[in-house]
Amino acid sequence: MSDAAQAGTPRMNMIQAINSAMDVMMERDPNMVVMGEDVGYFGGVFRATAGLQAKYGKTRAFDTPITEIGIIGVAIGMGAYGLRPVPEIQFADYIYPALDQLVSEAARLRYRSNGDFTSPITVRSPYGGGIFGGQTHSQSPEGIFTHVSGIKTVIPSTPYDAKGLLIAAIEDNDPVLFLEPKRIYNGPFDGHYDRPARNWTAHPASEVPAGHYRVELGKAATVREGEAVTILCYGTMVHVVASTVEEMGVDAEIIDLRTLVPLDIDAIEASVKKTGRCMIVHEATRTSGFGAELAALVQERCFYHLEAPIERVTGFDTPYPHSLEWAYFPGPVRIGEALKKILKD
Amino acid sequence: MSDAAQAGTPRMNMIQAINSAMDVMMERDPNMVVMGEDVGYFGGVFRATAGLQAKYGKTRAFDTPITEIGIIGVAIGMGAYGLRPVPEIQFADYIYPALDQLVSEAARLRYRSNGDFTSPITVRSPYGGGIFGGQTHSQSPEGIFTHVSGIKTVIPSTPYDAKGLLIAAIEDNDPVLFLEPKRIYNGPFDGHYDRPARNWTAHPASEVPAGHYRVELGKAATVREGEAVTILCYGTMVHVVASTVEEMGVDAEIIDLRTLVPLDIDAIEASVKKTGRCMIVHEATRTSGFGAELAALVQERCFYHLEAPIERVTGFDTPYPHSLEWAYFPGPVRIGEALKKILKD
Amino acid sequence: MDAPRANLPPLSLHVPEPKFRPGDEADFSDVDVPPAGSARRPDTADKADSFHELAYTLIRVLDDAGQAVGPWNPRLDADALRKMLRSMALTRAFDERMFRAQRQGKTSFYMKSTGEEAVSVAATMAMASDDMCFPSYRQQGILLTRGYPLVDMMNQIYSNSADPLQGRQLPIMYSSKDYGFFSISGNLTTQYPQAVGWAMASAAKGDTRIAATWCGDGSTAEGDFHSAMIFATVYKAPVILNVVNNQWAISSFSGFAGAEATTFAARAIGYGIAGLRVDGNDALAVYAATQWAAERARTNQGPTLIEHFTYRTEGHSTSDDPTAYRSAGEPTAWPLGDPIRRLKDHLVAIGEWDEERQAAMDRECAEEVKRAQKEAEKNGILGHGMHQPFETMFEGVFEDIPWHLKEQQQQMIAERKAAGI
Amino acid sequence: MDAPRANLPPLSLHVPEPKFRPGDEADFSDVDVPPAGSARRPDTADKADSFHELAYTLIRVLDDAGQAVGPWNPRLDADALRKMLRSMALTRAFDERMFRAQRQGKTSFYMKSTGEEAVSVAATMAMASDDMCFPSYRQQGILLTRGYPLVDMMNQIYSNSADPLQGRQLPIMYSSKDYGFFSISGNLTTQYPQAVGWAMASAAKGDTRIAATWCGDGSTAEGDFHSAMIFATVYKAPVILNVVNNQWAISSFSGFAGAEATTFAARAIGYGIAGLRVDGNDALAVYAATQWAAERARTNQGPTLIEHFTYRTEGHSTSDDPTAYRSAGEPTAWPLGDPIRRLKDHLVAIGEWDEERQAAMDRECAEEVKRAQKEAEKNGILGHGMHQPFETMFEGVFEDIPWHLKEQQQQMIAERKAAGI
């Protein structure tokens, strides 16, 4: 047991950390509200808002009608009034009906009104596969939002980061899309779906302070230092990559982006210039995924340092197939093959 | 006057060519219908569907309620019945309300039903800036759709291609997003907004056969052959690039992609391997635009042939500003600077 | 935010709350249940605005004594009634068994329609077999009524090697064009405008087939619902728009879809289309209302919205436990009873059925389901290796496989070879 | 597609068609105009389902003789009436001048509200000055009524160096928090759920301020409209939902939004909220309905939908010519008259106004607008170089400028230097 844990820092899984972030913020800021389908009395289908209605009342944590347009549109109006809404979209696959309110409204409000109105909302949504959710409970739509000027996209990979980043997102005065990798809600996942699931307790980042702290938006984390290759990843993939690198004994530098927009370009550039190789791993479909932007940026900035083509390891350009989930998922084999290739190139 | 024109091939501008494509197809295929806001009696706010209602009747060319969800959702249902709907979204900026129907339904129907149902719809929509349309009549959202598996994205740059590609899109049994660069509806535009506008008559590609022909989807066009650098572009930018290259006297190879998904990777690869340099030009915002995917692909496939970093010349990551339209637009200056840089690198 | 003006009372936000929560005793005595036979039956050619009251009552045919009464009595012959009863019983047996299969780890997910069998079965019987259905995920009764093979449904649920959808879809997201059953979507209510579009196409072609669609009470809040209603009213589409008001949307009671203020059938009035509110646990009422709506549609009178007032007896799916958010007593206290028992009582009351035949039928259904299950499991269960070949993953994204998917297909094959799997 | 069944009549698709097209003589004699004063005025505490008939009639106060009659007469004093008249006249003068400015090439775009001035002006006067408005693009009357500086509106229209929105928005897409005027969006009806959200927030905070929103007849078809209605009814949000039924949406008549089947006010009935249908060219009726709805909202009775039945006298915007799709005679044949003339006639009829004062007022408004225009043009017109500094383009995307936008800002500056501009 680490010092922190001995000193009373509680252990939390990702759901608990996310719940704690909202609890802390609702305690501090009477204008913060949470809302969404089943988030009130029931506390959310993943329990992320459990207890908040009981503690803060029905006008601050409430169930909503099943209309994602309305959830985001109403949150924008509440934000314009002066509240700080944290709406939940039950699955990221269901964010598309709300896209116009997010893209044309939340993301554009500050700009088009010249700061007269703003949209300080944080949209939480579980995303990603690996839970046999089929094509409509598994998608990773983050790439779309990174193309939209005026919205920030944040994806945590540990309980500690989840809480700190969510607090930073809520405190941010711009709209933030906070995507939660649901595969690792209850434990880190190394991609070996056939091995027993682990929970968070053994992971150092499950030590989560009970109170308020922030993990700054726009700052990546170096998960592992290394010299052979830089691997850029986020969310569930951080764990799959780390374990694959470990198993293969590769001296890779693993960077957990944490925020996609704005990106921590300095960390990326410094690392790639050091290693001379860059691999990008995400679960989303390949074409025009965020990996494309990363590849474009890295070759623009590190061209003369690159010793091999930048490799993208991604989900395939198909819907997420139910029965072939593990053939779709970018797991240790796909990452391993790409690593072998990039180190050989 | 060219031979073709003498032989009676009519001259058409882009709107006329698009109109002619629909006319030809409605004549040939009794199942083809056009629909959308103001497309019926009035013939569309850009007149693209003019005359079709008078010729084919109200059940084949009709106005719709102002609900983009409904326009696409209804078109999908009609497609499932056996019709071949060509819905119009009045401006590409207004496609977001329909995103769920496009992404979760049209694009996924064939896959999720294992071919039991398909969605042979072609969604037409004017896109792009340069007409002082402000932030909601100027957007270029193509990048978003290229990330969605199951939908094709097509963008013409001349009247000839517009008609041939639109016919191919309508005949295609998969959903196609057909984006029309509205800046060049009436004439090619070289980016010099301060010079008098030209119309299409002098352009060879305004010779458009009156009847049926197809320009195959997935095939790029080499607009200019060259040795110094490969420039990948589409839509309005093809003309801006061509004129800038001309003015600067650069021996660039200009490739008009025409179809973004599926992409003509062979043409791109062959050209970049020949020139050793690659520049990408689009009007859409930079981050996670389709240029990112192109840059990623090119460096993956042509890494050892590249002599300089791939350059992206794009719109900025801001909404399209009304008064500063020409500072936003990737015009001759921005393209010229990038050309100088990539040739020097 | 400025200080509230002192001369005005402060505003307050109304947040709906269901009448009963866990621990409460469920008491539905304030639910207004009009007597069977009391609603009038307008002519199918009547104007939609001439029978608004039908959106606020409950059309009921079966009375407490098990008799079919009133103008909506469809006067079905006993064979038809027995077929209806059997399809409902089969649906329930199927649900029981597949729910259990999920619990046994044979698949990832299942959703029952317990207590709502009449809504899909009786409606299907009132339509022509080639009319097109755009269901949500809780109308498995349509397929079972139309005789779709149980084994194929199970193959789909198991995502196994014989799955007609090749393992691509979540369990229960069936699709069968041949049986007039549109591919179910995971995204709520998207099927609503699609159904209207299909119906519009049928009308534009001078066809005679109509469309029907179903969504839940909660799902009516989606923008797609509205767009469908607008298109349906504008073009007088020949479509039946069913709202299955089972009063719950996962953990949210129907008050969060607006049920505190009015009925779901009343939505129809807002669009100027015909609206009926039906006792959804009364199979004959469902049949009669559907038949009436179908006749309207077929005679170019346009769309009808039917609210089926029912109750979701069990959890939302295999993923939730309803006693965490509602009174455990609700399912039994619910006053409109069980649709299967009510139809059975009717058949018994008219001397066309008895307890023995009922028991035999139940056994038969259970057997049929069990046999099908055995058959289906020969083709594999989820996650046990018997699935479609890996390469198929890349088929059907487009009609033809483009180069980038072919490349990815090769990559996947190479990957599996490299890993020795 | 199979062959239609022979024993059934073929279906046919109904596609709405307006009564008059170019070349037709416009004849509105079948438009039902109930006499002024004939609609009852329920108590503001009455239940929404107790006055459904108000969604199907027209609330009218001004009769043909120019008298204010009936229970909805707001009994305003003459000063208030004159202020109302002047704000409407000013709106019209402003529209005339700015339309002309666009035609003169001074800006890219303009939209008039001619004939619809009462809808924004009278409604604004019936609300408190700190109530929050979420308008569409045709309610410039709100700003003019609240005394927002004309020069600032024009600066925005010209996208010039003094534009409060820094040239970022299309002309007329004003925004002013100080004047309770929410930033106008180019995307239709997005403001509807936002208004409901603002109102819900106000209620949650125990504030006293309410919200109001406006959209056009065509815009009611958007999914946002529905989501707003659902949220409004579920949480009894203190909000006034205005539908400006000017019967046209660009070239599409209101039949494409469902007006053939019922009224827009009837939508309210579908959600169980209060609905009123008002003569939108009768400023006193608009005032009275708004005041009534505001009182409901302020006393926690929830939302009201008000349909303002009016007519879009001119084109949709500077981009279209209405005679291409409708009868040129419509604007004059339209039976509800001109809202300015009707209010003027009333003031004259009650002896509080005369033609001379009217002419003087018109001159005054024209002068005021002209003066403001001169002032505004000192700050530049569109495309003539007097705009915000180029760097500002990158401000306000986020609260702070992130690195990638700073880089792009530098690129833009370098670009301009390279080009010598």
Ligand SMILES: Cc1ncc(C[n+]2csc(CCOP(=O)(O)OP(=O)(O)O)c2C)c(N)n1
């Ligand atoms: C667009 C979208 N939003 C949210 C969900 C998640 N979800 C699935 S079912 C459901 C509840 C639906 O309730 P209801 O419409 O009443 O149908 P019922 O389950 O009662 O049959 C929700 C919120 C979804 N599938 N799609």
Ligand SMILES: Cc1ncc(C[n+]2csc(CCOP(=O)(O)OP(=O)(O)O)c2C)c(N)n1
């Ligand atoms: C989402 C969206 N779709 C389409 C448009 C294009 N458009 C602008 S105004 C308009 C007509 C609106 O008509 P109506 O709501 O009746 O308002 P009115 O112009 O009559 O005031 C249309 C289709 C848009 N701005 N936004």
Ligand SMILES: [Mg+2]
């Ligand atoms: Mg339900």
Ligand SMILES: [Mg+2]
């Ligand atoms: Mg209108």
